[in-house]
Amino acid sequence: MILRNLIWRIKTGKKIFEGTLGTKSIGKKLLVMITGYKVSIAKLKEKWHVYPMEDIEENDETLLKRKLIVVPKDEGRDEIVERLCKAVDAGKIDPYVWATPGLPLLIFVTLGLIVALLFGDLVWLLVSFALG
Numbered sequence: 001m002i003l004r005n006l007i008w009r010i011k012t013g014k015k016i017f018e019g020t021l022g023t024k025s026i027g028k029k030l031l032v033m034i035t036g037y038k039v040s041i042a043k044l045k046e047k048w049h050v051y052p053m054e055d056i057e058e059n060d061e062t063l064l065k066r067k068l069i070v071v072p073k074d075e076g077r078d079e080i081v082e083r084l085c086k087a088v089d090a091g092k093i094d095p096y097v098w099a100t101p102g103l104p105l106l107i108f109v110t111l112g113l114i115v116a117l118l119f120g121d122l123v124w125l126l127v128s129f130a131l132g
Contacts, residue, residue, distance in 0.1 A: 004037050018094060020066045021054065031070050036100040041088045044099050045081055052080045053098035056087050064092050072100060 009016050016038070017029055036053045044050055051072035057065045064087065069080075087093045115122065 001035060001037055002033050005033050008038050012096075014094065014096070020064075021068060024068055028068055028070060032068050032098055035070075036098045038096040039099040041081075041085055041095050041097060044097060045085065049102045050099045051077055051102050052084060053100050054084070055080050056083055056093065058087075066093065068098065072102075074102075 005016060015022070016033070017024065021029075032053055039050060044052060051074070053069050053072055055067055055069055057067065059065070084093070084097055088095050119125065
């Protein structure tokens with residue numbers, strides 16, 4: 001995902017974290033870059049398995065605060081996407097927002113099983129290699 005985000009940055013020439021997103025902590029930014037990528041709002045609307053990783057709060061007509069969502073949930077997805085669409089249509093934010101694919105946990109469990117069957121316990125191998 002980090003490579004995908006860097007390629008997007010080079011291709012578009014835009015900042016990865018623009019606006020109020022630039023003030024977030026380095027840890028939160030790194031977590032978002034590892035688990036998500038920038039996607040156009042149109043693709044976010046049409047793909048049901050892609051979840052937004054940012055939301056907006058409007059205090060009044062001019063003040064807009066963007067926030068990162070590290071753990072997106074299915075509940076409220078449509079409302080967040082609608083708020084983002086309105087902000088993009090009004091020209092308040094860039095049409096590219098942070099999103100993450102909703103991968104089922106079963107994929108990771110299956111990959112872990114395959115690695116364990118092929119290589120054994122990776123933690124034990126790393127510890128025994130480090131200790132000599």
